[in-house]
Amino acid sequence: MTTTPTAAATAPAAAGRQVPPLALPDAILAHARRRPHAPALLWHDQAVTYRELLDTAETERARLNALDLAPGEVVGLLAAKSPAAIALVLACLLERRPFLLPSPQLAPALLTALFTQAGARHLLTPHDQTTTPLPAAPPPTTPRPTLAAGTSFMLTTSGSTDLPKIVPLALSAVDRFTTWAHDTFDLGPGRVVANYAPLNFDLCLLDVWATLAAGGTVLLIDPAHALNARHLLTQLRRHRPHVLQAVPLCYALLAQAATTANGGGDSGGDGGGDGGGVVLDSVEHAAFTGDAIDARTLAALPALLPGAALYNIYGCTETNDSFLHRLDPLDATAALPLPIGTPLPGVHTLIAGPDGTPVTGAGAGELYVSTPFQTAGYLDRARDAGRFTTTPGGAGEGRRWFRTGDLVTRDDTGRLHLTGRSDFQVKIRGVAVNTAEVERVLLAHPDVLEAAVAASSDPLTGKRLHAAVQRTAHSALNTLVLREHLARNLPRAAVPERLAIQDTPLPKTPTGKVDRKAALPATT
Secondary structure, three states: EEOOOOOOHHOOOOOOOOOOOOHHHHHHHHHHOOOOOEEEEEEEEEEEHHHHHHHHHHHHHHHOOOOOOOOOOEEEEEEEEOHHHHHHHHHHOOOOOOEEEEOOOOOOOHHHHHHHOOOOOOOOOHHHHHHHHEEEEEEEOOOOOOOOOOEEEEEEEOOOOOOEEEEEEHHHHHHHHHHHHHHHHOOOOOOOOEEOOOOOOOOOOHHHHHHHHHEEEEEEEEHHHHOOOOHHHHHHHHHOOOOOEEEEHHHHHHHHHHHHHHHHOOOOOOOOOOOOOOOOOOEEEEEEEOOOOHHHHHHHHHHOOOEEEEHHHHEEEOOOOEEEEOHHHHHHHHOOOOEEEEEOOOOOEEEEOOOOOOOOEEEEEEEEOOOOOOOOOOOHHHOOOOOOOOOOHHHHOOEEEEEEEEEEEEEEEOEEEEEEHHHHEEOOOOEEHHHHHHHHOOOOOOOOOEEEEEEEEEEEEEEEEEEEEEEEOOOOOOOOHHHHEEEEHHOOOHHEEEEEOOOOOOEEEOOOOEHHHOHHHOOO
16 A cells, blocks of 8 residues: 555546446456556555555455366455455456355354355455454355356345345446446546445445446545544545445435534544535535435535535345436425436336336336346345246336335326335234335434334234434434424324434444334334
């Protein structure tokens, strides 16, 4: 590693770039050969050049080649985000070696089960990380799954106590996605993209891999400091990224740190602001995804990111990004939830009504999508049932669709709006209630930062609702005020019987989403 000026200050302008014609690993290799001294990664106060990244990846390739790996055999990676972890993944990509990359925060028993399912006899960690003890690797006699040709990344769905599903992605699908990201967010040399998500999260396909494929620079936020608002703001002010994509938690932390700094505190770092208020004026594109954004955070973004186009992105691990909604200035004060927007190029959508038939025009139902970036199915094909189909609603097009489980409405302009989840639908005293809708109403209150709602069994009513929220700093919000807010916006049966208000953040999954099971243990 070498200490260098920020990439934004040293690299040429990004206008007029062409889409990289090479596959992801070959494109990164080409940048390392043509521009070896260009910064590839920013990590705290240090920069890793493309040459240094490739050198480390070549060392990891030698480690891979020393293993007795059969053609197409999966290796298991247990890697927290770091430059060394990026190099280890790059080594697998250069070798065209499929790899399973789960969250290192999963319980050891879950990790062992995942590696066994993938037939990963060899578990690797980056050279700068040690995990003691490593999860047990499957025995040599474990049958290896049959993978589609060209499989590269093997990600997992979110999981805290249940076994996550393994989602294999073909390198060609990843390449199609990086091309879209390149065109949409103007990625390339001289462009800095901030990466907040853990390395195992599908958001990294844009933040890290599309950026490197285009020759840009990735600002890696250390996961050890991901919940430190001051550190996060300092890193973004110092390195001045052009693109930021993150879960709403990241934006809430930035808004919190900026408020503290503007009130007389010091968030540290260089750049931004002139004493009249902390701003991140380098950001040109700011996208939030993965969860619903709360009203208070959304309202803070235009002042915090004055030069940024704001986007709401919708997607699933199985399909990657599917919808994009670019906000206009009025959206920052509009009623939540925001639209998820319109489909990306090449994305097909279908809404199945309550009777299972496709909805044409404006209407409501369950969302099915088919994208150029999606997986062909779960590694455990038994789990495809009910999720992947070629004939949703009897459409019979022969296209492979993914059933998202999300309930949506389509307005007269063609934009889609999330209204809930089919698997969050419960009956309370005979009334159908969607817990996702209750969460959205809670998040619409200006003093609520986070919310979780779940149902538990009740011997008399069948189900009862529980809710937990984090209120804003110095807020006087209490359960009476919050119940009045809910009663004004929801049917009586949808108002949770139990409301817990706290000043600390709600528990999170490894990908930064609210963990409902941990936040509401009484419902599990």
